[in-house]
Amino acid sequence: MLNLKQIKAISLDLDDTLWPIWPTIDRAEQVLHEWLASNAPLTAAMYASPQALREIRDAVGRERPDLAHDMTALRRESIRLALSNAGEDPQLAGAAFEVFFAERHNVSFYPDALPALEFLAARYPLVSISNGNADVSRLEVAPLFVASVSALKVGVSKPDPRIFRVAAEAVGVQPHEVLHVGDDAVLDVLGARDAGMQAVWINREQKPWPHTEKRHPEYADLSELVAALLSA
Known part of the structure; x- marks a missing residue:
């Protein structure tokens, strides 16, 4: 049971809590490939499938553990490497990434998400907590949030308790006064609990x-x- 008397703010995960992430990434990668086909055709041919683009991103992640908390730099570096491998100008990586990043924010909210956010924002200050590079300020829901916290900003990812504590500080409350809402049992629920927050699990797929x-x-x-x- 929730202790509603304690709740003074709500933190929310973004990907797979407010919108499904993989359809979004699929569209962004398709738009990226179309841009490459027009501007870097050799790279587009070498990395013709979304799986090929993901494989090079994963390879960069293994080689660059320093980018573990920076999904933007990781994606941009993987595009730069793909361009170099194809013998094309790696300086195109910046423009290519911006095409990807714009589409990455063209999200399709779950039907329940916008009404719920409006309800919650009318009653509590909202803060987002994300391990990814979704930027709330680029979304239509930006006015509903008073703060956003990311792994890139903090230097650690969920479930590390420090990222949750930074979120509490961002809205001026103590961790035990925050209710965290997220879809991942470990990253969100257990992570928030370890930081001293209350937490609820949004289990859309009815997993055990x-x-x-x-x-x-x-x-x-x-x-x-x-x-x-x-x-209540």
Whole structure:
């Protein structure tokens, strides 16, 4: 059960909590490939499939652990490497990444997400917490958030408790006064708990709780969370 008397702010994960991430990435990679076909055809031919682009990104991730918290730099460096491998100008990587990044923010919200965010924002300050490079300021929901926290800014990723504590500080409350909402049992729920927050698991796929630790309140979507808050 949630202790609603303690809650003074709400933090939210972004990818797979407010929108499905892989359809978004699929579209962004397709737009990137189309741009490469027009501006760097040798690279487009060498990396003709989304899987090929992901493989080179994963390879860069293994070779550059220093970029683990910077998805933007990781993606840009993987494009630069692809261009170099194809014998084309690596300086095109910046423009190519911007094409990808713009489409990466062309998200399709879950049907329950926008009404839930409007409900929550009218009652609590909202702060986003993301391991990825989604930028709330580039989204239509930007006015609903008072702050955003990312692994890039903090230097650590969820489930490290420090990123959750930074989020609490960003909205001027203590961790135990924050309710964190996210889809990942480890990164979101256990991470927030270890930081001293309350947490709820948005389990859209009705997965079984995968851990021995005590489970937390679970909802199939954000509308169920709103209903629970209204009825409490």
